[in-house]
Amino acid sequence: MLFKQKHLEGIKAGNISLAFRKWKRLSVNAGSLIKTSVGVIKIISTKEISLGEITDPDAAKAGFASAQALVQLLESQKEGLIYKIELSFDSEDPRIELREKVSLEEEEFETLKAALDNLDKFSKVGKWTTKTLQAIQENPKMKAADLAVKAKKEKEWLKLNVRKLKGLGLTISHEPGYTLSPRGEEYLRLITK
Incomplete structure (x- = not known):
């Protein structure tokens, strides 16, 4: 709703x-x-x-x-x-406390990575989670329609899937667009170091 x-x-x-x-x-x-x-x-x-x-x-x-x-x-x-x-x-929203958590312990990082790997594994478009997080990081608060073009996805697909990332505490919704949460920033830092 x-x-x-x-x-x-x-x-x-x-x-x-x-x-x-x-x-x-x-x-x-x-x-x-x-x-x-x-x-x-x-x-x-x-x-x-x-x-x-x-x-x-x-x-x-x-x-x-x-x-x-x-x-x-x-x-x-x-x-x-x-x-x-x-x-x-x-x-x-319980996701607010989750998204503000900056440090990820190894076990928590592995659990989060497994959840994102599952989203990628069962997606009809293949691996999308890291690319979407990076697109949000590079284009903070960009309108969803414009971000979808940059990410080469449909707007409705993008909005639906960003909600999945938000559910894991990785993104924050704004009017307009999205940003990475501190947790999302930390996750990207850990997977790209």
Whole structure:
């Protein structure tokens, strides 16, 4: 479940407590935890509704100026059912502490290297992890579309796979682009020395 950055910040601040999605099938459940750039978001409840049930107060709780603005957005999307999702900020992102860890002990380095080797091994495009980390290092905060061109990959492929690197604490997402985390910098230093 993806959110715009301004909505994530509203959820973390406690100003946004609802989200509305148009999906062919529900993709979150009550109790689900979603890692985002601002921390972990918890899904409290989900309910299938009609567009006519969306009220101005509900729209405000979702970060929209009016029900009309939210309904227009939902109507512009592909077919599907409308879901009202109650959510809240749960906790800080555990990847933040991980990515700030500068020194890698030998065992931790080997575990990380094995995880990246696995990503390479099971990829349809072959070895990509080190090349992608190097592209990010050489082009900090470059828009994903431009970085994808430099890395000779599709934008959506790049974004999906950078999320895998972020999950290992190696990258940091920005608006726009990415940088290597201290952990990512240290990993590259160790494999290229």
